[in-house]
Amino acid sequence: MGGVASAQADTEHLRGTVTKVAGATITIQATDNQTRTITIDPKAMIMRGNAHLTVRDVKVGDRVVLDVDRTGSVATGVELETAAAAPASRAPQSQPPSAQPSQAESQQRDHTQTxxxxxxxxxxxxxxxxxxxxxxxxxxxxxxxxxxxxxxxxxxxxxxxxxxxxxxxxxxxxxxxxxxxxxxxxxxxxxxxxxxxxxxxxxxxxxxxxxxxxxxxxxxxxxxxxxxxxxxxxxxxxxxxxxxxxxxxxxxxxxxxxxxxxxxxxxxxxxxxxxxxxxxxxxxxxxxxxxxxxxxxxxxxxxxxxxxxxxxxxxxxxxxxxxxxxxxxxxxxxxxxxxxxxxxxxxxxxxxxxxxxxxxxxxxxxxxxxxxxxxxxxxxxxxxxxxxxxxxxxxxxxxxxxxxxxxxxxxxxxxxxxxxxxxxxxxxxxxxxxxxxxxxxxxxxxxxxxxxxxxxxxxxxxxxxxxxxxxxxxxxxxxxxxxxxxxxxxxxxxxxxxxxxxxxxxxxxxxxxxxxxxxxxxxx
Known part of the structure; x- marks a missing residue:
């Protein structure tokens, strides 16, 4: 599967860590260690838990799940995760321990979003x-x-x-x-x-x-x-x-x-x-x-x-x-x-x-x-x-x-x-x-x-x-x-x-x- 969680119809689901942000264009290191450059569509829904965000809220070090269109270069949906949402070995080194959510917080995030x-x-x-x-x-x-x-x-x-x-x-x-x-x-x-x-x-x-x-x-x-x-x-x-x-x-x-x-x-x-x-x-x-x-x-x-x-x-x-x-x-x-x-x-x-x-x-x-x-x-x-x-x-x-x-x-x-x-x-x-x-x-x-x-x-x-x-x-x-x-x-x-x-x-x-x-x- 690599960095692609699933592929349905015209959308690829891509998981990775943001390494660079330039306006609406981000570079991520996918979970298969490939580097991808993606442009966030202006109409994309950007979420963290139950909160709706803007492209300005996407930062270096964020773990993201992207819905990428058939071109492989445009994200039509963005979900920002916390480090605890991914395996510990993949957590960004810059993430402080205090930012790690509790199990209850993670469960609440999943409850409100799904x-x-x-x-x-x-x-x-x-x-x-x-x-x-x-x-x-x-x-x-x-x-x-x-x-x-x-x-x-x-x-x-x-x-x-x-x-x-x-x-x-x-x-x-x-x-x-x-x-x-x-x-x-x-x-x-x-x-x-x-x-x-x-x-x-x-x-x-x-x-x-x-x-x-x-x-x-x-x-x-x-x-x-x-x-x-x-x-x-x-x-x-x-x-x-x-x-x-x-x-x-x-x-x-x-x-x-x-x-x-x-x-x-x-x-x-x-x-x-x-x-x-x-x-x-x-x-x-x-x-x-x-x-x-x-x-x-x-x-x-x-x-x-x-x-x-x-x-x-x-x-x-x-x-x-x-x-x-x-x-x-x-x-x-x-x-x-x-x-x-x-x-x-x-x-x-x-x-x-x-x-x-x-x-x-x-x-x-x-x-x-x-x-x-x-x-x-x-x-x-x-x-x-x-x-x-x-x-x-x-x-x-x-x-x-x-x-x-x-x-x-x-x-x-x-x-x-x-x-x-x-x-x-x-x-x-x-x-x-x-x-x-x-x-x-x-x-x-x-x-x-x-x-x-x-x-x-x-x-x-x-x-x-x-x-x-x-x-x-x-x-x-x-x-x-x-x-x-x-x-x-x-x-x-x-x-x-x-x-x-x-x-x-x-x-x-x-x-x-x-x-x-x-x-x-x-x-x-």
Missing amino acids: PAQGWQSMQDGILFGTFNRQGSPRGDKEFVAQNWYMGMLMRKMGTGMLTLNGMFSLDPATVGKSGYAEIFQAGEALGGRPLIDRQHPHDLFMQLAGVWRIPVTDKTGFTVAGGPAGEPALGPVAFMHRASAAENPTAPLGHHTFDSTHISYGVMTAAVDHGPWVVEGSLFNAREPDEDRWNLDFGALDSVSGRVWFRPNDEWEFQGSTGFLKQPEELEPGNLVRTTFSGSWFRRREMDFTAIAAGYGVNHKDQGNHAGFFTEATWHRGMNSVYGRFEAQQPEISLLLTDAIIDTPETRALRGTVLALTVGGVRDFVHTHGFELGLGGNVSFYGVPDVLQTGRGFCGTTSCVLGAGYGSSPVSFHIFLRVRPPAPMGRMWNMRMSQPMLGHSMTTEHKAPALARGFPNALE
């Missing part, structure tokens, strides 16, 4: 303390604190992997029943009336779900997922999990065109993945949560959706999805058919990353079709982030103007597209014990269709309503403090419910790409 021997855990979250000032005569100003926390557990179960997801928010207390001000936003109800120009708060229980993936072959797997709270196979990654929206405290205007089902109280999903393709289908309860945000709003699983993902490499992913939503709105009768397409690109180099996403979606309703488009990006370098979002959204015009549901031929004929451009940035000023604190702000500029610029009256079957306009060019802004908790396993970016915690593959050779795509390894 899913087959126990649970692995992961967490992420965010808190925005936000001063919000919305422009136009219909705007508002306020201080709110949007937040969410998510935890995951994973372990081997039978021939597959079990992942348990829990996601929670205290928005009902820190934001309030009416949510936060956001002009042109609509989609839910409060007190028997439509909630207009405000983004609703998230529920306490955002996700309570389990995922079990069973490998069928080296390239194919079958996944079942579901729970009392979760998301169906519909739409792009929900906005709070998109790396391209990681620093933006506000929901997109197209939230109810793309990803409003990310909190569905009752979901069952099945998926098949093969190479770069994933095909998913869901049965779920599509009814919007009610205004009591502290409970679970169960309903019949009478809605259905399907989604196809294509990932040509670790940086790009595309999805197309469609779903039938039965009676989703509390105040507006009728069903809805939603169709979405999206693509995203995510590249990271150690602690820096660039993420871009774009999507098109349309809601088909009896009262008419309403489409939306978005593109957004986040650029992070060192302690600084810059982000932006552009949207073109077709709202329900009469709903925005009157705060009432008036379905007449006149209101159905009203059409218009709202344009919104947001640019912002965040400067991190504290990184301590895994916590990340940053100060940020953004400004939003709007293009308003003529029909929404001035007030207008509408008459229904029993009464008439006069609505106020938004003006021609409103401007909104936010100033916020952003706090993230420690995330030793990386941030939960580009996450979705039916994805196992460590990606689609159960083998080490595929962990690094999966983590690089959704769970960066060098943030701590």
Whole structure:
């Protein structure tokens, strides 16, 4: 066997001692006494025990196990061992006796790193303390604190992997029943009336779900997922999990065109993945949560959706999805058919990353079709982030103007597209014990269709309503403090419910790409 522990598919497992480090290129003396020069891939997962490291943590004298690609010169995964992990005769002479771990420490390292021997855990979250000032005569100003926390557990179960997801928010207390001000936003109800120009708060229980993936072959797997709270196979990654929206405290205007089902109280999903393709289908309860945000709003699983993902490499992913939503709105009768397409690109180099996403979606309703488009990006370098979002959204015009549901031929004929451009940035000023604190702000500029610029009256079957306009060019802004908790396993970016915690593959050779795509390894 020599220095090669095993060879499977396109990966060689190489064990040795680091003798030289030059940037991302290391020289090792393998256990067969051969000298090898290896370049560590920028997307490689680098670990010591349960800790994720960067290439800067690799030092001369370290004992390493490398996953080397078919060229024999690039490492796609790196595990740093302590001297006691190898036979004593091979221990580096420079290693002091005090650095030798105890047997209990070695057992703990093995326990936390190997899913087959126990649970692995992961967490992420965010808190925005936000001063919000919305422009136009219909705007508002306020201080709110949007937040969410998510935890995951994973372990081997039978021939597959079990992942348990829990996601929670205290928005009902820190934001309030009416949510936060956001002009042109609509989609839910409060007190028997439509909630207009405000983004609703998230529920306490955002996700309570389990995922079990069973490998069928080296390239194919079958996944079942579901729970009392979760998301169906519909739409792009929900906005709070998109790396391209990681620093933006506000929901997109197209939230109810793309990803409003990310909190569905009752979901069952099945998926098949093969190479770069994933095909998913869901049965779920599509009814919007009610205004009591502290409970679970169960309903019949009478809605259905399907989604196809294509990932040509670790940086790009595309999805197309469609779903039938039965009676989703509390105040507006009728069903809805939603169709979405999206693509995203995510590249990271150690602690820096660039993420871009774009999507098109349309809601088909009896009262008419309403489409939306978005593109957004986040650029992070060192302690600084810059982000932006552009949207073109077709709202329900009469709903925005009157705060009432008036379905007449006149209101159905009203059409218009709202344009919104947001640019912002965040400067991190504290990184301590895994916590990340940053100060940020953004400004939003709007293009308003003529029909929404001035007030207008509408008459229904029993009464008439006069609505106020938004003006021609409103401007909104936010100033916020952003706090993230420690995330030793990386941030939960580009996450979705039916994805196992460590990606689609159960083998080490595929962990690094999966983590690089959704769970960066060098943030701590």
